[in-house]
Amino acid sequence: MPDPTPLLDCRQIGVAYHGVSALVDVDFDVQAGEVHGLVGCNGAGKSTLMKVLAGVVPQYTGEIHLGGLPIRLDSPRRAIAHGIAMVYQELSGIGQLSVAENLFLSRQPRTRFGNIDWRRMRREARQALAELDIDIDVSRPLREFPLVIRQMVEIARGLHSGARVLILDEPTSALSLPEARRLFELMRTLKSRGVSLIFISHFLEDVLTVCDRVTILRDGRKLLTDQSAKLNRRAIIEQMVGGETAAAGQDATEVTLKPESKEPIRLRVDRWTRRGCFTGVSFKVHRGECLGLYGFVGAGHQELLHTIAGAQPVQAGEIRIDNSPRRIRHVADAVEQGVVLVGADRGQTVVRGASIARNITLAHLATSVGSWITTRKEVMVSQPVLEQVGCRPPDPCKPAGQLSGGNQQKVVLGKWLLGPIHVLLLEEPTRGMDVHAKTEIMRLVREQQKLGAAVILASTEPEMLLTYADRILTFSRGQVTAEFSGKLVTKADLMHAAERELERHD
């Protein structure tokens, strides 16, 4: 039974960014010594709520009480002073510094001469970690330790600064199973010492294992808070996804996928392995087919695209294009085979300072412009491409950096149109774009598909895949967990598969 006065009590929290509501009237409370799970789809408002608690969103409305007293969290400093600490998904520890230095960052103990008291710092660091049953050499640099230790150090840092409420944002998404179990043990230890934990995760199994209560958010509103013993995965996913099947917009939430294509196989990947990203991944894509890869951030499906395109090395595996084995060591090799990548981060795919024409011709300079390059020739080559992709403005002399995100992406795609496209790899191709730009990009992709290209679309948005993919593979922690084809698939099915554990045989 919940305690009558919770440690942290948020009442009717609301947040709006530029008039768009991100959170509406959310009530949320955490008891002392409780592990409280927070779940919801992308954009449900989990991270916004946590940012409010971390003091990063000072413009929130509503009231927050800590230990019965009203507080106002208008800066990160204030949040820390009240004993609320956040452990971010992207770790903020400094790898080059020692574990002890990380623990005492900005509050190093001083000697009476004012210089850092290294001995005391190391001793106290050792003690602080020993209390959490972590036995490591605190004078070694943080980067030498595995992720789980780094996360634990981060937690210890929060505790050492006097935190009573710890927020853990997706701590297990990049951990192996034994590592995750170790983290859960630590969370139980903390709980028994009266520390409250808020646990945000896509991995519902983890949430149900470790949490006392679970709160489900959807579209910025709280749906329910309940004892985790009374919930199960299916029920939670149904709540998260909700009855939004008939929701507005063109995005599908359930769709009947096609059976596997009868066309010849264009790309076949066998036992593809990259250390720390994915292991033993095998799949095939047919001509004119769009294969969707679904997984949460860090599942490995995005790195997979980079390795196929030759941008990152792999340790093992084979690749066959049109049934003949190929070796791809550099991006240039892949481009020659017609295997091309449209990356998610346009900061890494567009040369912003160079003209649009130069960006368009970059990949196929020899075949499109020839060996004597002039601006005039380049403009003539890139002009039809710009018109084909519908770039606005279609001015090849303008610096590419002056285009909007959607138009920059058209330039990235357009660059590949000057050569053969046999396999088109798309990594979150429409991230951050409006509906209009999104449709235009995907229209271009569909055109290539009709011409026989095999498309692989990796995304963390299920709607995107349900709308555009013919067949879907789900990834979890570097492995394929399920394949969907030829039957009805819902958003919930995908999420189920993506958070499923594959027991490793090691």
Add this chain to the structure above:
Amino acid sequence: MTENAQPATAKASATPRQIHWADYAPLLSLALIMGVFTLLVDQFWSFGTLSLVLQQSAVLAIVATGLTYVLLCAEIDLSVGMVALLSACVCGVMWEQPWAAGAKGTAHAASALTIVFVIGVPIVLATICGWISGRLTISSGLPSFIITLAMMNITLGLARFLTKSEKFAVPGVLTKIGNDGWRLFGGLRIPQSAVLAAVVMLVAHIVLEHTRFGRYVYMTGGNREAARLAGVRTDLVVIRCLAICGLTAAIGGLVNAGRLNSVSLDQNADLLLDAVACVVLGGTSLFGGEGSIGRTIIGVLTFTTLKVGLNLMNVERLIKQSPLPAGWKSQWLEASWVTQFDLLRPFLLGVVLLLALVIHGRLVKRRE
């Protein structure tokens, strides 16, 4: 190719490229420096001064050309001065071998083949030095700053060991290139070294603007990851740029040795910093992707004009001619900053360079 056949092209090229002050800042500072010296130096606008500027800028221009390639792909080569020195030393030492011209370079006449060999080997050697720096930069993932710093010491050490700190003669053809020129009308003299520099720069310009390699240099500097993801072998681009930089450093070092008619260890000490100053003064970005050989020409001319102008400036005469009260004049003529003005010249050079660079930097920042 008619305009009518390509209406889209015509439309596109009709759109003017956005023009900003920052693009013209290097040209304006050159004009400003020329203007100031016109006032300060008697008969600054003469063919004599022009010949002097051309003569002085040749070595710098050759070295700065290779450095432009390196800066364009967002790397740096700190070894240019010492690589230039090493190649001149190798040339001198070989020239005094018994199989070449012998001791003091005068013992007997050398064949044309020997001369080509004695000049060619140091050039190849310097190119290899640059190539090694590039390979190590790529394979180690360290900044080229560190790798070429080490290369600077390696080449200096080798040069010392080879010459045993002695002076060596160089082939006569280098002396000719370094000192001779063609007299034109009215005292204008075009030094052969300036013509050589012009040829080097022209080739470099054509490669940079009209070949695939040149384009890859710009794109690698503009965004290395984007260029790599478009299939450009950015690692090879960087290695080749550093090799080119070694090549031009060697040519510069040999011309400089010819100009001084001998090789010794005290040469080329300032070459690196002067060359970097020239490239940056021309408006080439230290962060890559922006710049050109044309800009480097402007930078080199600005730098040498400033240096020549400061050398030609006669402070005592300026004070005597000025319409100031006689008391001040006599007092100033005694002052140490006038009597020892020579010692102040590097200070003034530094101050003017600093001013120019800071103003350029601020203009570029304002544009972005």
